[in-house]
Amino acid sequence: MEAEAIKLLSAGICMGIGSIGPAIGEGMIASKTMEAIGRNPKVADKLFPNMLVAMAVTESTGIYSLVISLIILFVA
Amino acid sequence: MQEISLVPDTIFSILGFSFNNAVLGSFIVTAILAYITIITSKKLTIVPGNLQIAMESTVSIFYTKLFETYNNKDLAKKHAALIVSLFLFVFISNQFSLIPLVQSLTSNGFIVFKTPTAHLSQTIALALIVVGFSHYIGFKMSPLKHIGNYIKIKSIIDIRSPKDIGTAFLDVFLGMLDIVGELAKIISLSCRLFGNIFAGEVMIAVISGMSIYTSFIVPIPFYLISIFSGIIQALVFAYLATSFISGVAVSSKANLFILK
Numbered sequence: 557m558e559a560e561a562i563k564l565l566s567a568g569i570c571m572g573i574g575s576i577g578p579a580i581g582e583g584m585i586a587s588k589t590m591e592a593i594g595r596n597p598k599v600a601d602k603l604f605p606n607m608l609v610a611m612a613v614t615e616s617t618g619i620y621s622l623v624i625s626l627i628i629l630f631v632a
Numbered sequence: 633m634q635e636i637s638l639v640p641d642t643i644f645s646i647l648g649f650s651f652n653n654a655v656l657g658s659f660i661v662t663a664i665l666a667y668i669t670i671i672t673s674k675k676l677t678i679v680p681g682n683l684q685i686a687m688e689s690t691v692s693i694f695y696t697k698l699f700e701t702y703n704n705k706d707l708a709k710k711h712a713a714l715i716v717s718l719f720l721f722v723f724i725s726n727q728f729s730l731i732p733l734v735q736s737l738t739s740n741g742f743i744v745f746k747t748p749t750a751h752l753s754q755t756i757a758l759a760l761i762v763v764g765f766s767h768y769i770g771f772k773m774s775p776l777k778h779i780g781n782y783i784k785i786k787s788i789i790d791i792r793s794p795k796d797i798g799t800a801f802l803d804v805f806l807g808m809l810d811i812v813g814e815l816a817k818i819i820s821l822s823c824r825l826f827g828n829i830f831a832g833e834v835m836i837a838v839i840s841g842m843s844i845y846t847s848f849i850v851p852i853p854f855y856l857i858s859i860f861s862g863i864i865q866a867l868v869f870a871y872l873a874t875s876f877i878s879g880v881a882v883s884s885k886a887n888l889f890i891l892k
Binding site: 605608609612613615616619620622623626627630631 | 828
């Protein structure tokens, strides 16, 4: 196979496998938050910003695989 | 379809320093920031107007957090100044694509002003500022204790019996891993911000360039996601900066009551 074909293939595989983990993690965060809100609806306003921050940090590994696939496609 | 490239284009160069898209964009962001802060500080009143309320609540988000950790007003004020200015700079530059008409200026086919944080050089610089400042603070407060967190000589000196050798070895190894952890902090801070903003721009460019029918109403949900994620990423950057700086400052002092 030529280098161009391997580049395209590897960028796709990298992003595909790299997005499994963060999606599962964010679903877990959201489900725990929903449980806590259901048990005690008055703290919903305090839980929501913390949930967003936790989700943004969990998403970082997905972003790392995006950066690697961008480097594969455009720089090398 | 537009060219997507990771490296920004050089617009002009003065005396060997080359100015590219990202730097010119950050000049505009600085000008906007300076204008807002000068207008706010000229009309400070006891009963605040809307702009003053917004700025005061922004400052108080980070100032109260730092004050709870330090219990010392002056130190919390000094560190809150750095963190709030970082937050405002990242916040405004994430929404740079909402400013109308600025991105239509072209010179020789290159767009002159681009979103600053969509370039890896800008975000690495910001992350280096945060991590470098936290180490500088730790070093200034007590140099030996700060270095002793990473190169653990104390556990080698305290070897009394053969089973202490294992503990000392483990401590030295964990100290080395902490040094690698500092590099990982720099990379993670910069890549998170860069990846989110750059991916938003690429998504919008790809969708608008697909065909003439998808250029006008279809990108609107993607713009909304971009705006939302820009706000969240600015907050996360500032929160992580707060926890890095206050973590190092607290662990370099034996007693919280003598922080100065």
